[in-house]
Amino acid sequence: MADPKPVILVSACLLGVACNHEGRAASRSVREELESRYRIVPVCPEVLGGLTTPRPAAEIQPDGRVVNVEGTDVTAAYRRGAEAAVRVAGAAGAPRAVLKARSPSCGSAQVYDGTFTGTLEEGEGVTAAALRAAGVEVTSEDDPLP
Numbered sequence: 001m002a003d004p005k006p007v008i009l010v011s012a013c014l015l016g017v018a019c020n021h022e023g024r025a026a027s028r029s030v031r032e033e034l035e036s037r038y039r040i041v042p043v044c045p046e047v048l049g050g051l052t053t054p055r056p057a058a059e060i061q062p063d064g065r066v067v068n069v070e071g072t073d074v075t076a077a078y079r080r081g082a083e084a085a086v087r088v089a090g091a092a093g094a095p096r097a098v099l100k101a102r103s104p105s106c107g108s109a110q111v112y113d114g115t116f117t118g119t120l121e122e123g124e125g126v127t128a129a130a131l132r133a134a135g136v137e138v139t140s141e142d143d144p145l146p
């Protein structure tokens with residue numbers, strides 16, 4: 001029987017999955033806080049886009065491309081991952097998502113500025129932007145959880 005709880009898309013690294021660029025999970029898990037109220041659908045756009053784990057850190061450049069610390073343009077993989085996340089949200093019927101803050105894919109309010117100097121600026125990751133464009137309400141683990 002289908003779980004009647006509303007569906008929520010969640011960054012897999014916020015659920016204990018060791019899928020971030022360092023091959024680790026995020027230090028904070030939101031699973032226990034969300035699972036009583038939502039049916040959680042995990043998603044890692046960078047893995048869905050075909051990138052390895054671990055992988056070199058990447059940042060969004062001023063021209064919108066995503067380039068990793070080794071100088072490789074990984075924009076196509078980030079876009080593939082974003083498109084996959086949008087398809088997953090649609091297939092699962094998820095009207096909202098809680099995504100990892102400050103990621104070039106999942107960041108929803110701030111991202112690193114492309115200089116690999118740890119400098120944050122206002123902006124959103126490739127997947128957060130795509131989900132919002134598709135009508136999904138996106139927040140991060142730094143926001144009050146829905």
Ligand code: SF4
Pocket residue numbers: 011012013014019020021043044045046047100103105106
């Ligand atoms: S792409 Fe998103 S879900 Fe995957 S490791 Fe990065 S922040 Fe986490």
